[in-house]
Amino acid sequence: MRLPLGPVRAGNGRLASSSPRGGITAVTGSSNHPWARPKESKPHPIPKPALACGRSYILSYFAPNPRTVDGEGQFSGVLRPRGCYRRGVLSRVLRPGIAALAAATLAAAGCGGSNPPPEAGPGEPGSSTVVTSTTMIASAGVLGNQRRPDESCAAEPAPLDGPPPGPVGHAAGQTAVAADPMRIVVLAGDELDALCALGLQSRIVAAALPDGSDSQPWYLGTVVHDVPAAGTRSEPDLAAIAAAKPDLILGSKALTPDGYPELEAIAPTVFTEAPGARWQDNLRLVGAATGRARAADDLIAGFTERAAKAGEANDATHFQASIVQLTESALRVWGADNFPASVLAAVGVERPAAQRFTDQPYLEIGITDEADFSPADGDIVYMSFASPAAKDRAAALLESNGWRKLSANRDNRVFIVNNEVWQTGQGLIAARGIVDDLRWLNAPIN
Known part of the structure; x- marks a missing residue:
């Protein structure tokens, strides 16, 4: 079924124009919206092969999926039609602007506050805390600036079961x-x-x-x-x-x-x-x-229900996500039997074929300009830093020849995540954080 190609109506009733080069280009009457521009621009023509999936899918690549945005940055609308994938003509049409949009999303959420933002991640055992409020590291967008750590824990103790049944x-x-x-x-x-x-x-x-x-x-x-x-x-x-x-x-x-x-x-x-x-x-x-x-x-x-709803809302089963972690000397590519993989599985996100191993937690790739990073590729890549020293090496990795060859890099779909949340927390609060990262980006993961 072909969807209408007219203007997109935002959740607040305003009309938003769209462009394959920049997503939502203006929201009428909302000049201070983070994606608003001084005046609307004409939509660029979309190649005919891309139209088979409908304009809602086209827009979903430039606004976090679904396609429309209200005045407060909340999205509502039609999800990507099933069977419409990112590869081929769509990936060529929709490449530009993704990382910039993610950065704008984070800025719209409000950064800073009284708590140090955790997005670029403290390390696993053996590292100290990395704190940054940046929205970009090299070419990669940073997720997690919207978190409020002091609101992570339950405000009151959970109710008791009653007298303990025994040891x-x-x-x-x-x-x-x-x-x-x-x-x-x-x-x-x-x-x-x-x-x-x-x-x-x-x-x-x-x-x-x-x-x-x-x-x-x-x-x-x-x-x-x-x-x-x-x-x-x-x-x-x-x-x-x-x-x-x-x-x-x-x-x-x-x-x-x-x-x-x-x-x-x-x-x-x-x-x-x-x-x-x-x-x-x-x-x-x-x-x-x-x-x-x-x-x-x-x-x-509650978490199981939340994860399932997030996966359904984002059509997660059609997408593959890569989990990688940068150390001081290597890039770890994580397999399918670990904490973050279990959370992605709960959401319904698939993993790239090269990351479905279960015989070891991860494989390591030495960081050289000639390294083959293809096992790290996916439709979207989530990268954390094991230590401050690892973070310092990020730019060199992200700008290396081997990394530039990855399709996720070419499509601006590499994102930096909090190592405490994705790797070392390994509990319910951390799992919620991973799901929130997926929902906050709220864009196709394949």
Whole structure:
């Protein structure tokens, strides 16, 4: 079915003109809108092969999909018709302007605020925090400036289940826990995220720092960021833990496999498994350990519904997204069995064929001008930085000959994301952040 080719009516009733070179070129009567220009320009002719998919698809490439924008930057309208893909003539018609539009989207959302924006990402264990409010790094747009970390955690504690049914089974055995723990020590990042989601962030009295970092993650807000340190995640400080007088310790079998007996001697201790693609199991376990198993189940159900709706709204099953992470010496191309991959799967986004491996977390490609980065290609690429030093190398990578050959680069579909959210958070709040990045861009991912 061919869709009408007339002017697009914005959600506020105003008419918006369109152009294959710049998307929505003007919104009548809204001169201060971020995409408005002093006066409307004539739409450029669209090659006939592209018209088979309808003008709504054409516009979806220049305004975040769907096609229309109201005066507050919110989009509504027709989604890309199924069966209409980016390759071929459409990719040639619609290449220009995507990264600039993403930057404008972020600016329209409002940057800055009282909390350092987390978009260009702190590193995994072994790195310190990278904070930037920029909307572009080299040729790549930056996502996440709209986040408000202090609004990430639940405002109030989730309701209790009632009297504990018995000892809690976990990765190191079984432990009898208090019905409603009030002083909690946390030794893993996904457990911080889980307590935040349950509204228990104010009960954290100490937490192990990410290895190589001098602070807790920013993406969970000031309350979590300012939690006193208790050693590092690989080497917790037992004296500091004891001094905090916890009534519950949450530890990790993956991080301190031999540390359970010493921790259990201080306070009841529950060990989670490594999170990764199974992060929801750890959230359920933290819920059980804090007397809030039902609340954890409800949170997971809510996320599952949210992710599915986001995928349906964006026709996600037709698109393939690449997940890469830049380190100081290499580009990591992530496979299908890890935290961010599990979130994309929940949304329904497919992965490029070269990234569907499950026998290892990632493959590494050395950064040289002659390197073959083709395994990193996709219809859209999400890149995070493992450390500040990695961020410093981004421009060299993004401007290298090997990277310039990627179709995602040619189509301006490489975006920088927060490493805390995409890689190291590994919990519900981080998962929501990934979905928000997909929805904020709200454009075809294939």
